[in-house]
Amino acid sequence: MKGYRISLIATAWLATIGVATAYEIDCPTRINIKSDHPELEATPEGWQVSINKNRSLLLTSLGVYSDEPVKLFELKPEIGIIDGKKHDLTWQINSAYDENGNYVKCSYNGEEVQLAKKIDPSMKSCWAIYANDENQHTTAKLICSTSKLQEVE
Structure with missing residues (x-):
């Protein structure tokens, strides 16, 4: 029984080797803002x-940036393969060129309001999925x- 238990633990541990870790960032579909009285010159x-x-x-769109989005270093999406699956919108991130990390930016009403969030520095690639909710x-x-x-050839 003891040997069986050790074998089961070893098998479970070996099964985790080589499995990529993934995490998700969901852009809020809708945000509410309070409008102040605009100041007109006249x-x-x-x-x-x-x-x-x-x-x-x-929500209008999502973008991936090298450094904070305010610095305007938006990365161009490309077709690629991540974890064995082909995706149309992919980015390689946290490379030597991304000294201050990478961010995702969610844009609302065009570019009227943007929300930015830093991407975990242990991540190496990302892909985007767009869909429509029940209200379209x-x-x-x-x-x-x-x-x-992996680049698509």
Whole structure:
């Protein structure tokens, strides 16, 4: 029985070797913002500013950046293979060129509002999945892996 238990533990441990670790970052589908009274340099005569206090913004897109998105180093997606599966939108990340790491940016209402999140530095590649929710709003998910990106030839 003791030998069987050790064999079972060894088999379970060996099964984990070579398995890539993955994690997901989901962009929120909708965000709510509070609009402040805009400051106009001069309000045209006879006009007043209409205030729309609160609004919802819908997700427009997802992007991957080298360094913080404010520095505008967006990485170009490419077709690639990660963990044996082909994906249309892939990125190799956390390379020697990415000194300050990589970030995912979720954009709302075009580029009106962006949310950014740092990607775990142990990840080596990512792919994006876009879909529509039950209300036909765009959803986006970034899935990252510790495996390196393989180029499609």
